[in-house]
Amino acid sequence: MQRNATSPDADWEELLHTKGLRATRAAVSALKSIHSMEKPISHDDLQLYLGQQNPSALVDSVTLYRILDRLSQAKLIEKVLGSDRIWRYTVAGERLHGFYECESCHQHFNLPRSSPLVTLLEQFSAQLKRKGDAAFAISFNIQGKCHDCS
Numbered sequence: 001m002q003r004n005a006t007s008p009d010a011d012w013e014e015l016l017h018t019k020g021l022r023a024t025r026a027a028v029s030a031l032k033s034i035h036s037m038e039k040p041i042s043h044d045d046l047q048l049y050l051g052q053q054n055p056s057a058l059v060d061s062v063t064l065y066r067i068l069d070r071l072s073q074a075k076l077i078e079k080v081l082g083s084d085r086i087w088r089y090t091v092a093g094e095r096l097h098g099f100y101e102c103e104s105c106h107q108h109f110n111l112p113r114s115s116p117l118v119t120l121l122e123q124f125s126a127q128l129k130r131k132g133d134a135a136f137a138i139s140f141n142i143q144g145k146c147h148d149c150s
């Protein structure tokens with residue numbers, strides 16, 4: 001089931017319900033926003049973003065941590081730890097596509113989807129699944145400097 005950030009809120013609510021989660025307004029906005037991001041986003045940046053999107057529905061820090069925890073547990077999103085020790089959140093499943101991480105500003109960038117490396121990783125992952133070794137997760141990091149920092 002593919003969803004994008006422009007799906008009506010009812011779709012997001014339904015998705016949360018199917019995972020046994022409460023579809024609060026904050027949970028819907030958090031999930032929707034993470035889906036609209038091209039890169040993993042940290043708790044602080046997400047809180048800032050949500051505040052800018054809708055200043056009247058400001059989510060406090062603790063509530064947002066709880067929401068992110070629940071969404072991760074339900075595997076609706078994934079947590080990625082940067083080398084700066086900051087957790088960032090992204091759409092579940094995107095991890096396979098790997099990231100560049102800028103060692104200066106710690107932004108993450110996804111590998112292009114058409115990269116031969118991504119194709120190889122996907123084939124490898126499919127092979128593991130066929131063998132029944134589905135407990136393996138592939139993670140992959142490249143570090144360097146992004147365009148803004150170099």
Ligand SMILES: [Zn+2]
Pocket residue numbers: 102103104105106107145146147148149150
């Ligand atoms: Zn950078």
